[in-house]
Amino acid sequence: MSDPIPPTITPRTAPFWAAAREGRVLIERCRSCSTPRLPVDVACPRCGATDADPVEISGRGRVFASTVIGYRAHPAIADWVPYTVALVDLDEGPRVAGRILDATSRLSAGTAVEPAFVPLDERSAVIAFRVAQ
Amino acid sequence: MPAHAVISGIGRSAWARRLDDDAETLALTAVRAALDDAGLAASDVDAIYAYSGFEPVPLTRLTAELGVTRLRAYGEFPLGADAIPAAVQTAAALVATGEIRHAVLYRSIKKPPRPPAPPASAGAEAPPRPRSAPTHAPKPTPRPAPPAMSFLSPHGVVAPTVMFGLMADRYLTVTGTPVARFEDALAAIVIGQREAAAGTPHAILRDEPLTRAEYDASPLYADPLRRADLCLDHDGAAAIVVSAADAVDTRAGEPTARVLAAAAALRPGREPFAIGRDDLESLHHPAEIDPLFDRAGVTRARVRVAQLYDACSFMVLQQLEGFGFAPAQRAVDLVLDQGLGAASPLPVNTVGGNLAEAYVHGLNGFIEAVRQIRGTSARQVDDADVSFFGAPTGGAVILGR
Numbered sequence: 001m002s003d004p005i006p007p008t009i010t011p012r013t014a015p016f017w018a019a020a021r022e023g024r025v026l027i028e029r030c031r032s033c034s035t036p037r038l039p040v041d042v043a044c045p046r047c048g049a050t051d052a053d054p055v056e057i058s059g060r061g062r063v064f065a066s067t068v069i070g071y072r073a074h075p076a077i078a079d080w081v082p083y084t085v086a087l088v089d090l091d092e093g094p095r096v097a098g099r100i101l102d103a104t105s106r107l108s109a110g111t112a113v114e115p116a117f118v119p120l121d122e123r124s125a126v127i128a129f130r131v132a133q
Numbered sequence: 134m135p136a137h138a139v140i141s142g143i144g145r146s147a148w149a150r151r152l153d154d155d156a157e158t159l160a161l162t163a164v165r166a167a168l169d170d171a172g173l174a175a176s177d178v179d180a181i182y183a184y185s186g187f188e189p190v191p192l193t194r195l196t197a198e199l200g201v202t203r204l205r206a207y208g209e210f211p212l213g214a215d216a217i218p219a220a221v222q223t224a225a226a227l228v229a230t231g232e233i234r235h236a237v238l239y240r241s242i243k244k245p246p247r248p249p250a251p252p253a254s255a256g257a258e259a260p261p262r263p264r265s266a267p268t269h270a271p272k273p274t275p276r277p278a279p280p281a282m283s284f285l286s287p288h289g290v291v292a293p294t295v296m297f298g299l300m301a302d303r304y305l306t307v308t309g310t311p312v313a314r315f316e317d318a319l320a321a322i323v324i325g326q327r328e329a330a331a332g333t334p335h336a337i338l339r340d341e342p343l344t345r346a347e348y349d350a351s352p353l354y355a356d357p358l359r360r361a362d363l364c365l366d367h368d369g370a371a372a373i374v375v376s377a378a379d380a381v382d383t384r385a386g387e388p389t390a391r392v393l394a395a396a397a398a399l400r401p402g403r404e405p406f407a408i409g410r411d412d413l414e415s416l417h418h419p420a421e422i423d424p425l426f427d428r429a430g431v432t433r434a435r436v437r438v439a440q441l442y443d444a445c446s447f448m449v450l451q452q453l454e455g456f457g458f459a460p461a462q463r464a465v466d467l468v469l470d471q472g473l474g475a476a477s478p479l480p481v482n483t484v485g486g487n488l489a490e491a492y493v494h495g496l497n498g499f500i501e502a503v504r505q506i507r508g509t510s511a512r513q514v515d516d517a518d519v520s521f522f523g524a525p526t527g528g529a530v531i532l533g534r
Contacts, residue, residue: 003274004287004288004289005278006275006277006278006287007277007284007286007287008278008279008280009277009283038284040280040284045401045409064303065299065303065306066302067295067298067299067301067302067356068298068353068356069295069354069355069356070353070354071294071355073294073295074286074289074292076275077289077291080289085289085290085295086299087299094409095408095409096284097285097288098288105356106302106356106357108306109303109306120287126288128288
């Protein structure tokens with residue numbers, strides 16, 4: 001199966017991807033209002049502050065929405081089809097997108113999932129999910 | 134009294150799955166057709182607007198090719214079809230102050246050329262492949278996702294269609310609509326718009342009616358959405374001209390489309406590929422569009438015909454609710470109880486929309502909104518004196534006579 005499409009890794013996001021390579025989920029927490037966010041957001045989506053601290057979380061969460069992609073949406077991942085992708089509300093973090101590696105159909109909202117790390121190279125891994133046992 | 138804005142010209146190139154013309158030729162053809170329709174020359178154009186991030190023909194290039202004497206205003210608008218209300222709003226404001234008299238908005242779409250076909254047989258020149266060589270060259274590493282997509286593409290969120298599937302799944306969860314009833318509504322929209330296209334000579338799918346059995350057999354592309362739920366993808370261009378009402382001649386034998394009100398709309402979290410909002414099942418909400426109806430001086434009940442941007446059939450449900458033409462979470466009922474066809478209280482996407490007429494990023498729908506006012510649609514609605522165009526992020530234009 002093809003590797004995931006790689007991210008563009010910036011100095012700001014490098015710690016996130018490096019932690020994922022080690023099997024850890026590292027997000028940011030707003031220094032002003034404690035709202036968690038991915039390093040993709042420069043400013044806090046809630047209060048607009050730009051200062052944030054890294055914080056490691058479990059990566060467990062619950063499905064907000066999901067879909068099964070049944071067509072070649074991108075040539076680089078044509079052999080994934082069909083694949084299930086979900087939006088997951090992390091228990092201790094923001095909402096993120098993630099492939100559900102062991103799902104073959106849409107999942108009910110609220111289904112508990114846990115992280116599964118798909119290595120990309122030496123400095124990054126993509127955080128996917130499996131249905132929690 | 135400030136000058137009032139009208140849509141003085143509509144134009145298009147040929148529309149077809151494949152066209153030999155390049156994007157620049159298509160764009161120029163569409164803009165010249167729109168100027169002809171308005172009875173204007175290139176030297177009359179004061180302003181040009183384009184779709185930011187999508188348009189293959191640079192605004193500066195089109196300006197040079199068109200033979201414009203001097204631009205007094207220009208701009209590019211993001212968010213796809215929402216460029217239409219944004220451009221009409223901007224042009225109407227500049228028309229009102231007298232800074233411009235005629236503005237053009239254009240969009241061209243041209244798919245990349247097909248890769249050359251592989252030779253039918255290897256031929257004598259092809260060196261024999263060593264037995265030890267791998268059958269396939271190693272797969273090249275794909276280019277990294279752009280920064281803004283770097284937390285989406287690696288997970289397979291690689292196209293708007295993926296987002297449509299996630300939104301539709303969320304809609305089912307939030308509304309509690311049974312999947313079978315949801316599918317009935319989507320099938321009704323898709324089949325209805327195919328029927329509308331069948332009466333429209335220029336529609337891409339005019340000769341491709343769809344039965345319910347064929348809809349049900351269409352493969353799931355982004356569950357619960359099927360291939361048949363998704364919009365067309367083809368070559369072509371379209372353009373419109375916004376003018377000061379007193380700067381164009383009265384149209385012979387048909388009404389001129391007046392801009393009653395136009396507004397862009399963008400709330401944080403509504404941009405495409407934004408996943409954080411809790412109302413992901415919706416595109417926008419009726420209260421947000423109320424001021425536009427107030428400015429236009431009409432109520433929703435006065436709208437005779439609507440073109441609602443439909444990148445997929447499900448988006449019609451979202452638009453009906455988002456603009457307040459259906460009660461919240463009740464668009465499925467409206468579609469199944471009243472329908473959206475010519476005989477329904479509010480005919481929607483009257484010549485097939487993006488699903489069956491054409492996909493020129495909403496401009497085809499806007500042009501149909503203008504035709505309805507003029508009385509020149511292939512599927513003309515009686516007394517269509519108030520015509521609505523709605524874009525996905527919530528921008529809208531209300532046209533009148």
